[in-house]
Amino acid sequence: MSTVNCARFMYFAFGSNLLKERLQLANPSAIFFSAGRLKDYKLNFGLWEKHAESAWHGGAATIEFCPGSEVWGVIWTLSNENLSSLDKQEGVSLGQYSPLEVSVETDQGLMLCRTYQMNNFHASPPSPQYKQVVCLGAKQNGLPVEYLKSLEAIQTNSYNGPSILDQIGTVMK
Structure with a gap:
C-alpha cells in the first residue's frame, strides 16, 4: 500500500460543511x-458577485478577519484525493x-487547517435551508451552546423553494 493514498489534510468547516x-x-x-x-x-x-445565482438561494458562509472575534467550526480530515472535489465544491x-x-x-x-474565504464579498442573508444545515451541523458536532444560539439568531431571506437541503435530507433518512 502506498503512503500517498493514505495522506490526509485538515479542513476547517464553518458553514454548510459543518454537517457531515x-x-x-x-x-x-x-x-x-x-x-x-x-x-x-x-x-x-x-x-461572491452582487447578483450571483446560488445553489442555496441566498448568502453562503465566509469568514472575515476581525480582531477580537471568533468563529467555531469543525476540523475534518480528508484524503488528499478529495482536495480537488473540496476545491470544486467551494x-x-x-x-x-x-x-x-x-x-x-x-x-x-493549535492545528493548521485549510479553509476557504469568499472573494468579492457582497453581504446577503442566507436562505432558511442553508441556515438550517449550518445549525444542524453545529449541533451534530457539539459546538458551544452560546455559539449555536448566535447561529440560530441569524436573519434569513425567507426563501422557501427547493434547495440542496432536499438532497441532504434523503441522505440523512
Whole structure:
C-alpha cells in the first residue's frame, strides 16, 4: 500500500460543511477530528458577485478577519484525493472562494487547517435551508451552546423553494 493514498489534510468547516452528510456528498473520505475555534475572524454571509445565482438561494458562509472575534467550526480530515472535489465544491476555479491556511484552537492544541474565504464579498442573508444545515451541523458536532444560539439568531431571506437541503435530507433518512 502506498503512503500517498493514505495522506490526509485538515479542513476547517464553518458553514454548510459543518454537517457531515453535506460534506460527504462530494467528499466521502471526511472524518471528524475535532471542534475548534478560529480566533480573530467573524462569520458572515454573502455572495461572491452582487447578483450571483446560488445553489442555496441566498448568502453562503465566509469568514472575515476581525480582531477580537471568533468563529467555531469543525476540523475534518480528508484524503488528499478529495482536495480537488473540496476545491470544486467551494468554487475555487470559478473564483468564488480562495483557500486559506489558518491556525485553529482545539483541545489537542493549535492545528493548521485549510479553509476557504469568499472573494468579492457582497453581504446577503442566507436562505432558511442553508441556515438550517449550518445549525444542524453545529449541533451534530457539539459546538458551544452560546455559539449555536448566535447561529440560530441569524436573519434569513425567507426563501422557501427547493434547495440542496432536499438532497441532504434523503441522505440523512
